[in-house]
Amino acid sequence: MRRLATALLCLSTLVGCAQPGALPPADGPAIDTVPATQEAPATDTGWVTYQADVTAVRVGPDPRSLALTVALLGDADGCSRNPRITYLTEENNRVYANVVQDSRLSGTVGACPTHTPGTVTLTTPGPIGDRIVVLNQEPWKRDGDGYQRCDTTFGCDPMPTDHCDPAWISVAVRGMDVSRHSVGSPEGCDGRWLVMTVPFDPVPCGVEARAGCDASVTVRRYFLRWAGERGWASIATSTEAGCGRVRSVEPAFPRKLCADLPTP
Structure with a gap:
């Protein structure tokens, strides 16, 4: 019994170490996402919402959707589940969205040392067209069937070819x-x-x-x-x-x- 009580105390301590990152707004309209990686809801004890970094963006199967490749915390059960969009809005001819994942172990040092690719589908009410898409505050610009991350210096404008510009x-x-x-x-x-x-x-x-x-x-x-x-x-x-x-x-x-x- 003493060993069981000690184990439970240690588990409680590990869960308590998990701290949330910057939480995106949670009141945006619902949109299509990939099915959750686990069945349990995000409110389970110890699960915390974190940003999921977007690594690639491609045009989806219809004019209203985009296929996002995201970096998910990996290497252990409990590192990541349910990658999804939590916020979506359209302003000034741009689409803004936040991409997140849930994790139970990310606050534990060394528990999730790697990243694995995952996908999230972003769907808007109307056609996206050539609008700039801002994901987790980073703008992306359409380039054929894919998107390029906008330059940190010049933004989404073309880089000047004239060096004296x-x-x-x-x-x-x-x-x-x-x-x-x-x-x-x-x-x-x-x-x-x-x-x-x-x-x-x-x-x-x-x-x-x-x-x-x-x-x-x-x-x-x-x-x-x-x-x-x-x-x-x-x-x-x-x-x-x-x-x-x-x-x-x-x-x-x-x-x-x-x-x-x-x-x-």
């Missing part, structure tokens, strides 16, 4: 140690090399400039090289006129882009 310039500035309000002003760009000025802080003297404050001292000139998928990479900075010291750092930087530039 303002969107690429903004990405470069966001990677600098400057104010989040700073904006780059290109002075020369040929697609491979870029030179621009960037203020450390656009309003260092306040919205209404303080007496004696000189904002110009916070502006620097940046020289950058195109680095492929990573975008623009900074190779030198200067507060001088012309090319400054960039050509001593990178002799290939074209003089024509910077030789006649004034002091920033």
Whole structure:
């Protein structure tokens, strides 16, 4: 009897360790899902709802449905059951949905070390068409019979092919140690090399400039090289006129882009 009581106490402790993740709204309209992996309802003792990460999206058998591939907690009975949609809404010509699973062991360290693929069917009241689908707050864009996860930098808009496009310039500035309000002003760009000025802080003297404050001292000139998928990479900075010291750092930087530039 003492061994039985000890075992029950240990089981109670393990169940109590399970903590829920970020719970999605539970008041969305009901939609079609895959049959539950187990028959017991989600309210069973110890079962907690967690997000199920979506790894792939494909067009379903009818215009109103999508087939979602999800990563389910695996390797033990009690790791995952009932992958499903718990929330669905349509706003601003987009479809929003949350994909979840139930787990009894995910709060136990080492109990569910792997993931196994599962499927969930998302069905909307009307045709989905080419609308953006946002799953667990991540947007997906249709690409033929499948969907591609939207880029973390450019969202669902096409990535600009012109390296001198303002969107690429903004990405470069966001990677600098400057104010989040700073904006780059290109002075020369040929697609491979870029030179621009960037203020450390656009309003260092306040919205209404303080007496004696000189904002110009916070502006620097940046020289950058195109680095492929990573975008623009900074190779030198200067507060001088012309090319400054960039050509001593990178002799290939074209003089024509910077030789006649004034002091920033």
